[in-house]
Amino acid sequence: MSSRRILCAALFALAGAAPAMAADHEIRIGEINSYSRIPAFTEPYRRGWRLALEEIEAAGGIRGRKLVVIDRDDAGKPANAVRIAEELVRGEGVVLLMGGFFSNVGLALSDFARRYRVLYLATEPLSDALVWSKGHRYTFRLRPSTWMQAHMLAAAAAGLPARRWATVAPNYAYGKDAVAAFREILQGLRPEVTFVAEQWPPLFKIDAGVVVRALAAADPEAIYNVTFGSDLAEFVREGRLRGLFEGRTVVSLLTGEPEYLEPLGAEAPEGWIVTGYPWDAVDTPEHRRFREAYERRWGEHPYMGSLVGYTAMKAVAALLEKAPDLDTETLVDTLEGLEFDSPVGRIRFRALDHQSTMGTWVGRLAVRDGRPVMVDWRYADGADHLPPDEVVRRLRPAE
Amino acid sequence: MSLLEVRGLTRHYGGVRAVHRLSFDLAAGEVCALIGPNGAGKSTCFALLSGLERPDAGRVRFAGTDITGLPPQRILRLGLARTFQIPAVFSSLDALDNVRAALLARAGLDFALLPRRLRPLADEARALLARVGLEELADRPAATLAYGDRKRLELAMALAHRPRLLLLDEPTAGLALGERFALVDELLAIVRAHRLAVLFTEHDMDVVFRIADRVMVMDHGELIAIGTPAEIRAHPRVRAVYLRGGALDDAETSP
Amino acid sequence: MGFFLVQFLTGLASASALFLVAAGLTLVFGVTRIVNFAHGSLAMLGAYLAWALVGVLPAGPLGWWGGILVAALAVALFGLLVEVVVLRRVYGAPEIFQLATTFGLALLIEDLVRVLFGPADRLGPRPPGLAGTVILLGEPMPTYDLFLVFVGPAVLGLLWALARRTRFGVLVRAASEDREMAAALGVDERRLFSAVFALGAFLAGLGGALQLPRETLHLEMDLEVIVEVFLVTVLGGMGSIPGAFLAAVLIRELEAFGILLFPRITLVLAFLVMAVVLVVRPQGLLGETETGSGPDPRLLRPLRPAGSRARLATALLVGLLVLLPWLVPPYGLVLATDVMVFALYAASLHLLLGPAGLVSFGHAAYFGLGAYGAALAVDRLGLGTFPALALAVAAATLGALLFGAVARRLAGVYFAMLSLAFAAILWATAVQWDELTGGDDGILGVWPDPRLSPLVVWYELVLVLTVLALVLLRTLIFAPFGLALRAVRDHPVRAATLGLRPGALRVAVLAVAGALAGLAGGLHAFAKGSVFPDVLHVARSVEGLVAVLLGGLHGAGAGPVIGAAVFVLLEDWASRLPWWRTVVGGTILLVTVAMPEGITGGLARLAGRWRRRVREAEG
Numbered sequence A: 001m002s003s004r005r006i007l008c009a010a011l012f013a014l015a016g017a018a019p020a021m022a023a024d025h026e027i028r029i030g031e032i033n034s035y036s037r038i039p040a041f042t043e044p045y046r047r048g049w050r051l052a053l054e055e056i057e058a059a060g061g062i063r064g065r066k067l068v069v070i071d072r073d074d075a076g077k078p079a080n081a082v083r084i085a086e087e088l089v090r091g092e093g094v095v096l097l098m099g100g101f102f103s104n105v106g107l108a109l110s111d112f113a114r115r116y117r118v119l120y121l122a123t124e125p126l127s128d129a130l131v132w133s134k135g136h137r138y139t140f141r142l143r144p145s146t147w148m149q150a151h152m153l154a155a156a157a158a159g160l161p162a163r164r165w166a167t168v169a170p171n172y173a174y175g176k177d178a179v180a181a182f183r184e185i186l187q188g189l190r191p192e193v194t195f196v197a198e199q200w201p202p203l204f205k206i207d208a209g210v211v212v213r214a215l216a217a218a219d220p221e222a223i224y225n226v227t228f229g230s231d232l233a234e235f236v237r238e239g240r241l242r243g244l245f246e247g248r249t250v251v252s253l254l255t256g257e258p259e260y261l262e263p264l265g266a267e268a269p270e271g272w273i274v275t276g277y278p279w280d281a282v283d284t285p286e287h288r289r290f291r292e293a294y295e296r297r298w299g300e301h302p303y304m305g306s307l308v309g310y311t312a313m314k315a316v317a318a319l320l321e322k323a324p325d326l327d328t329e330t331l332v333d334t335l336e337g338l339e340f341d342s343p344v345g346r347i348r349f350r351a352l353d354h355q356s357t358m359g360t361w362v363g364r365l366a367v368r369d370g371r372p373v374m375v376d377w378r379y380a381d382g383a384d385h386l387p388p389d390e391v392v393r394r395l396r397p398a399e
Numbered sequence B: 001m002s003l004l005e006v007r008g009l010t011r012h013y014g015g016v017r018a019v020h021r022l023s024f025d026l027a028a029g030e031v032c033a034l035i036g037p038n039g040a041g042k043s044t045c046f047a048l049l050s051g052l053e054r055p056d057a058g059r060v061r062f063a064g065t066d067i068t069g070l071p072p073q074r075i076l077r078l079g080l081a082r083t084f085q086i087p088a089v090f091s092s093l094d095a096l097d098n099v100r101a102a103l104l105a106r107a108g109l110d111f112a113l114l115p116r117r118l119r120p121l122a123d124e125a126r127a128l129l130a131r132v133g134l135e136e137l138a139d140r141p142a143a144t145l146a147y148g149d150r151k152r153l154e155l156a157m158a159l160a161h162r163p164r165l166l167l168l169d170e171p172t173a174g175l176a177l178g179e180r181f182a183l184v185d186e187l188l189a190i191v192r193a194h195r196l197a198v199l200f201t202e203h204d205m206d207v208v209f210r211i212a213d214r215v216m217v218m219d220h221g222e223l224i225a226i227g228t229p230a231e232i233r234a235h236p237r238v239r240a241v242y243l244r245g246g247a248l249d250d251a252e253t254s255p
Numbered sequence C: 001m002g003f004f005l006v007q008f009l010t011g012l013a014s015a016s017a018l019f020l021v022a023a024g025l026t027l028v029f030g031v032t033r034i035v036n037f038a039h040g041s042l043a044m045l046g047a048y049l050a051w052a053l054v055g056v057l058p059a060g061p062l063g064w065w066g067g068i069l070v071a072a073l074a075v076a077l078f079g080l081l082v083e084v085v086v087l088r089r090v091y092g093a094p095e096i097f098q099l100a101t102t103f104g105l106a107l108l109i110e111d112l113v114r115v116l117f118g119p120a121d122r123l124g125p126r127p128p129g130l131a132g133t134v135i136l137l138g139e140p141m142p143t144y145d146l147f148l149v150f151v152g153p154a155v156l157g158l159l160w161a162l163a164r165r166t167r168f169g170v171l172v173r174a175a176s177e178d179r180e181m182a183a184a185l186g187v188d189e190r191r192l193f194s195a196v197f198a199l200g201a202f203l204a205g206l207g208g209a210l211q212l213p214r215e216t217l218h219l220e221m222d223l224e225v226i227v228e229v230f231l232v233t234v235l236g237g238m239g240s241i242p243g244a245f246l247a248a249v250l251i252r253e254l255e256a257f258g259i260l261l262f263p264r265i266t267l268v269l270a271f272l273v274m275a276v277v278l279v280v281r282p283q284g285l286l287g288e289t290e291t292g293s294g295p296d297p298r299l300l301r302p303l304r305p306a307g308s309r310a311r312l313a314t315a316l317l318v319g320l321l322v323l324l325p326w327l328v329p330p331y332g333l334v335l336a337t338d339v340m341v342f343a344l345y346a347a348s349l350h351l352l353l354g355p356a357g358l359v360s361f362g363h364a365a366y367f368g369l370g371a372y373g374a375a376l377a378v379d380r381l382g383l384g385t386f387p388a389l390a391l392a393v394a395a396a397t398l399g400a401l402l403f404g405a406v407a408r409r410l411a412g413v414y415f416a417m418l419s420l421a422f423a424a425i426l427w428a429t430a431v432q433w434d435e436l437t438g439g440d441d442g443i444l445g446v447w448p449d450p451r452l453s454p455l456v457v458w459y460e461l462v463l464v465l466t467v468l469a470l471v472l473l474r475t476l477i478f479a480p481f482g483l484a485l486r487a488v489r490d491h492p493v494r495a496a497t498l499g500l501r502p503g504a505l506r507v508a509v510l511a512v513a514g515a516l517a518g519l520a521g522g523l524h525a526f527a528k529g530s531v532f533p534d535v536l537h538v539a540r541s542v543e544g545l546v547a548v549l550l551g552g553l554h555g556a557g558a559g560p561v562i563g564a565a566v567f568v569l570l571e572d573w574a575s576r577l578p579w580w581r582t583v584v585g586g587t588i589l590l591v592t593v594a595m596p597e598g599i600t601g602g603l604a605r606l607a608g609r610w611r612r613r614v615r616e617a618e619g
């Protein structure tokens, strides 16, 4: 071991740590998402927030300052997300963090945010814990949570004759929350319902043939599905092939979102009751304006990811416009109760639990001209699918 | 009482009778050669005696203890050390550390965690190196030593445990003629000085007849003759095995 | 009854595709002795190629089957290219270099697939004519699965015929059974190796392509496949094709029926079976015993204690590191902490790879045990930082002792594969035993005690612990214990006949390495405030290997530290690039192929040359 060698290493170490600080004429925010792990959602998501960012830029920035987004890929790994968050906050000087797709990433970022007192706006992660059991001052969430979407679906499921139910969900935070919420709400509405089987395939590692066989063996009258992405595609294919869905109603989270629905093509299972996004049929003026702008900018129709990304960036812009300064505590105080306009209408971040009132669409799957679509849909406003305030207050730990 | 008692020692590999019903005795201080053509089972016999292989049948007693099937470490502790046909040294260590490594177990230091505990071993290691004529090469990595020096080094390592019986598997193979006899003479001096018993295999009949008190001949795993060098030379079966006796006659006529 | 029959056949169908890929790996291993980490990547490439080809070829049976076949052939061609350009250079190298080289290849291939086919998940169409189901004893069974049930045995039969009935087969068998003899028979080794590798790649590509209608293609397939395939080949016996078939069937049936009994431990089950089999039959179900490969020629230089200049330089560096908080911005300190934790991890691995000569391919096991030990101590037991760290060390040590007790007699590739399996079991446990570990959600809120939590304090603590641990490691290596280890590594048989106990020494060194890796894991948990199953993942094990190889295998501690620093900084920089895998993979290839002595070795060589030139200029 020679001294030269050691000095080389030391210099290398120092060089890697060069500071990068924000200039005064710009506001930096950090965006962390699973761009390489679930591009079907996150690529449209990125296009969504880019579109919003360009609109903000065109309107002269945030009170004359340029809004700069530093976006990073966490590859779907919470450990990566935490590392990147550390880098963005300590190295890049961002004023807030946003993003996250997987619930475990969201929860990890939320833990980081609490620890380092940084504002974190969870855009997609659906885990209830994020704003309830593990909620805290520094984390907010945009999308309707697992509980809210399960509530929307359970309301529909309660109207079905089925009493013997089975569930299939990926074995991580989101899947577990989604099943627990659905069971609780459905059994609350119909106490005679029983759950006869549950399958927990590891996320994105489903052995669909075997899972389908195991579900069929329990012979449920209806099935509640939480799998998505590649797991969903395999589950649907094997389930159809093996007749699992014949004579059974399936109630399924998120399956109506074009990012998951379109890959199924003509194999999409008709009749499933789903939450999703009928992008071509929603015809409010604010949504039409968003859809046209998006199609003009990117040459493709919007996906749910596009809508979430766009809305999230608009929320951030509304926050930064309104906040008197960029201190985290000020930002949090401002975001509590903040209202802003979005393609789905006016949304509010509840001061009570930091959950936004953004809703989603509930409908049935159908195949039209070989293309899967949502029919008989309605927009379910998030505000209508939340537990009473005193329940929420009990769910949230005391600060 | 003899130092080593071998009774019915047997080891088969599949259909090959590598060692078959081998029985012999060895007295303390005796120098005995084990000869036989390639594949006769000499190295396997050594592996059985030193605990590297378990016999299929038979018993071995060493210094009054039954050592059949004991692990090599236990057998060594009783005073039976060995060298290998292809010199087995620790290539990445220098010569001194090779001997120190050989001394570790005897000194009970093999799990010692402080570097300075190695220091007291240096003197003894150097003495052992000197005994085989390697003191000049103490700092040389074993991998860079000449073949003959590696054989010497191995001998020093085997001596580190102050054995009563040395098994030497072809101690002079691969050495040049002059070097061969130098090594044999040194060996003989050491053996006599410490009253060591030696069992060695050897293809060079000159070496065998020069130092062996007694010679054993193996063929196809079996012992076919035991006797003094003179008896062995005259033994008809041995002559037959050694291709018309050529090798034996050569040995007779060489200086 | 029908239910069980169909479940059984479904298991067989999955086994077929797995067997194809595994047969390729085991064939290549049998002949070239290379454990190809990129074999799963070849399967992935085959699957994506098939997806693309089936998409562009005219619909219909011809297009579909043509697409599958052409994809497999293309992978064979690609494999040939890889063999000629890269693998040829590492045939003689020790196992770890081969593993690292092929891991680098895996990273490159993943980026290649990403560029060619995009990052999105793909599900291929079903083959025309085999898209439906048939009813067996009243249960629906997909016809394609039924077809796959026959593919495995058919390929097994073809490979058998190839081995017994053709000249190529005779040569392959000769080369796998006795290399010297094959050489004596006048076998042209280069061409034979190339051909075998191409055949192995073909099988991988075919196995991947045939999964097209059953499995969604995604970019993490490569690692997923390779871990399963390792499992199958080791379980079946490295180099044994019938063994691979048997093991594939065993694993898949175990999963098919295990999911009915224990739906939540399917991942653990398979690895558990493998561990049990290896303990009873270290060479796998149908494998031949393998004598460990000889000592690594790159290590055949004596270690020398540091000279006074190096000591001075080290002291200066440590002094500089103590002052670092006042020299760099906070993020620099975060990075420096990462570097030190990783250096400790790499150094503990280096103790095994270098002085002890044990190819640990699952070192993440101890890192992860430490990380989870610390996290659970905080989360469940409410312990403070130091007791939690102690528990981290204890958990990892215990794990190492357990593994050592099982693996003490194994050598070479088998040791490597069992260590991989051990880490995989722990990883699967962490993923599936979510009541304890939180599963994929991990354990959050693992922050150090308030008085330790300011960044500067934490950094200095990590610095002190790391330096102490490294000093301890270095001391050990030069102590009698280290000498005994090196002796055992160089020649275990010789060591045993000199009274040293290779088994006990191995267990002891595993315990030490495990303890230090556990400490690194515990520090990591506190530094990040959270623990996820990725601390146990095979990628983490490989990262450690890469850091050690980057630094240089030879030496007594400086190498892994430098390697870790370079690796962490390289990764930190490269992870911002979309093609970071190419950067990291390329670096690995460069080091293993062009600079096998690592950075320390390479620099030492340059320094030697420079000194010589100076001397010549003076003289």
Ligand SMILES: Nc1ncnc2c1ncn2[C@@H]1O[C@H](COP(=O)(O)OP(=O)(O)OP(=O)(O)O)[C@@H](O)[C@H]1O
Pocket (backbone or CB within 6 Å): B013, B016, B017, B018, B036, B037, B038, B039, B040, B041, B042, B043, B044, B045, B085
């Ligand atoms: N591990 C083994 N497995 C199978 N066969 C073996 C093994 N070891 C030795 N043999 C066989 O046993 C027989 C005896 O071999 P051994 O090495 O003991 O002979 P040797 O007398 O030492 O020969 P040489 O003079 O060539 O050293 C040979 O036929 C050999 O092939």
Ligand SMILES: [Mg+2]
Pocket (backbone or CB within 6 Å): B042, B043, B044, B085, B169
């Ligand atoms: Mg021999």
